[in-house]
Amino acid sequence: MTTHVTVIGLGAMGSTMAETFLKAGHQVTVWNRTPGKAGALVALGAHEASSPAEAGELLVISQLDYQAMYDSLGDVDLRGKVLVNLSSDAPSVLREASDWVAARGGVLVTGGIMVPPPGIGRPGAYTFYSGPAEVVTRHTETLKAISDVTYVGADPGLAMVFYQSQLFMFWSGLTAYMYASALAQSAGVAPSQLLPFAQETFGGIAGEGPMGFLKYLTAEFEERSYPGEANSLHMQAVGMGHVVHAFEEAGIDATLPVALKRLFERADAEGRGAEGLGTVIESIKKP
Numbered sequence: 001m002t003t004h005v006t007v008i009g010l011g012a013m014g015s016t017m018a019e020t021f022l023k024a025g026h027q028v029t030v031w032n033r034t035p036g037k038a039g040a041l042v043a044l045g046a047h048e049a050s051s052p053a054e055a056g057e058l059l060v061i062s063q064l065d066y067q068a069m070y071d072s073l074g075d076v077d078l079r080g081k082v083l084v085n086l087s088s089d090a091p092s093v094l095r096e097a098s099d100w101v102a103a104r105g106g107v108l109v110t111g112g113i114m115v116p117p118p119g120i121g122r123p124g125a126y127t128f129y130s131g132p133a134e135v136v137t138r139h140t141e142t143l144k145a146i147s148d149v150t151y152v153g154a155d156p157g158l159a160m161v162f163y164q165s166q167l168f169m170f171w172s173g174l175t176a177y178m179y180a181s182a183l184a185q186s187a188g189v190a191p192s193q194l195l196p197f198a199q200e201t202f203g204g205i206a207g208e209g210p211m212g213f214l215k216y217l218t219a220e221f222e223e224r225s226y227p228g229e230a231n232s233l234h235m236q237a238v239g240m241g242h243v244v245h246a247f248e249e250a251g252i253d254a255t256l257p258v259a260l261k262r263l264f265e266r267a268d269a270e271g272r273g274a275e276g277l278g279t280v281i282e283s284i285k286k287p
């Protein structure tokens with residue numbers, strides 16, 4: 001079914017989304033704050049609006065943050081419009097934005113898209129959506145052009161809770177790999193020598209085997225019980241101190257290892273050193 005989609009924001013993400021909607025056969029209107037970014041899309045059949053007021057009923061927004069939506073649509077009549085905002089921001093900002101759109105007669109669907117531009121419209125791409133379920137369902141067929149639709153709940157902040165959780169794991173996991181590679185390189189070990197062990201570690205953590213800590217910890221989080229007989233947090237806090245020592249003596253940055261050491265030591269000092277590593281979550285919940 002052909003739908004009219006208006007894409008607001010023609011950065012790396014928005015322009016790829018507009019192109020993907022066009023290729024899926026939709027009628028596409030585009031608008032960007034700074035003119036001059038729509039040429040290639042117009043050549044593919046998009047209509048370039050001179051103002052966001054020309055938007056149709058369905059708007060897909062991809063901008064730097066939610067402030068950009070206020071700046072762009074502050075003067076636009078939103079009655080009857082569905083705004084699907086795929087920009088990044090904090091959950092509370094999304095909740096306020098939902099009220100802001102509703103006060104102007106529109107409906108906000110919030111989304112966190114989990115792929116970079118080359119992944120848009122490709123198999124495996126997915127987006128966390130939150131907001132009114134019936135509105136998401138009504139537009140699912142159209143939205144599926146850019147990615148799978150993963151609906152996570154009515155609270156408009158939820159899309160970003162899932163998105164930020166995923167991004168945090170992505171960035172901190174990869175930064176840990178950068179620290180590990182820098183440590184290895186400081187001793188003359190080539191990054192390619194470390195790679196198979198990094199693959200073993202990341203794969204094992206996510207897997208079903210004896211290193212399948214994601215699964216073990218999830219069960220512990222749900223039970224709020226952290227058995228530590230096999231490997232106590234205290235032992236791991238001391239071990240984290242050894243990691244910090246290794247970074248410091250190598251003469252490389254130790255910011256991330258020091259942050260982990262402090263966190264482990266705080267959980268230990270709070271009296272839970274005999275429990276397992278999972279007990280650290282209790283310290284995270286109470287800063």
Ligand SMILES: NC(=O)c1ccc[n+]([C@@H]2O[C@H](COP(=O)([O-])OP(=O)(O)OC[C@H]3O[C@@H](n4cnc5c(N)ncnc54)[C@H](OP(=O)(O)O)[C@@H]3O)[C@@H](O)[C@H]2O)c1
Pocket residue numbers: 009010011012013014032033034037062063064065067068069071072086087088089113114115116117
């Ligand atoms: N790139 C990725 O890999 C990726 C992946 C997932 C999610 N995201 C999220 O998707 C969103 C867009 O990312 P991007 O990579 O496309 O960013 P980008 O290339 O930097 O584009 C940013 C867009 O926001 C617009 N914008 C910024 N401030 C504005 C304002 N005050 N008023 C109106 N328009 C404004 C820009 O317009 P001008 O052209 O006028 O500056 C541009 O269209 C971000 O929230 C990002 O976190 C990105």
